[in-house]
Amino acid sequence: MAPFSDRLFLALVLVGSGSALLMAQPSDVLDRGQIxxxxHCMECHGETGKGDGPKAPFLSPRPGNLVSAATSAKTDTELLRTIAHGKPRTAMPAWQDRLAVEDQQAALHYIRFLVRFSRSSTPPPPAP
Ligand code: HEC
Structure with missing residues (x-):
């Protein structure tokens, strides 16, 4: 079996389009995470994690962009803690009593997956 990143790359090359890609997950954990x-998360965080779900306009503070550098730079431990316990003074609920630990991890896995396929708003750096 090829390493995960290779398979992900293959999926990208083979499918090449956003919505089709989301239907062709390379692993069971990702399938679970997507479900x-x-x-549970999309209504606030949006389909692609950018914080533009249907509930977002009514929240203060708004759900942040989960595919941002700020979130990506946080460790799994940090983000899993937020998922389990929620974020004080925001609408982010605590999921520890509502989702199994494996499901919280699968959701995070899916968020990390979304990051790879999100378009950057800045142009790529110049070639060396
Ligand atoms: C009711 C709206 C709502 C729902 C539902 C929701 N979130 Fe959030 N989430 C928020 C808000 C608001 C924040 C705080 C602002 C921010 O950091 O994005 C947040 C923060 C987070 C963060 C922290 C990001 C960071 O950089 O620290 C993570 C991770 C996260 N949510 C994951 C999830 C996951 C996984 C689910 C589903 C199981 C979920 N959220 C469901 C509103 C929501």
Whole structure:
């Protein structure tokens, strides 16, 4: 079996389009993560994690951009803590009593996956 990143790359090359890609997950954990995310997280965090879900305009503070550098730079431990316990003074709920630990991890896995396929708003750095 090829390493995960190779398979992900293959999926990218083979499918090449956003929505089709989301239907062709390379692993069971991602499948699970996608189901959890779509069911529980998307209404605030948005389909692609950018914080533009249907509930977002009504929240203060707004759900942040989960595919941002700021979130990506946080460790799994940090983000899993936020997922489990929620974020004080925001609408981010605590999921520890509502989702199994594996499902919280799968959701995070899916968020990390979304990062790879999100378009950057800045142009790529110049070639060396
Ligand atoms: C009711 C709206 C809402 C729902 C539902 C929701 N979130 Fe959040 N989430 C927020 C808000 C608001 C924040 C705080 C602002 C921010 O950091 O994005 C947040 C923060 C986070 C953060 C912290 C980001 C960081 O950089 O520290 C993570 C991770 C996260 N949410 C994951 C999830 C996951 C996974 C789910 C589903 C299981 C979920 N959220 C469901 C509103 C929501």
């Amino acid at each position: 959890i995310y779509r069911e």
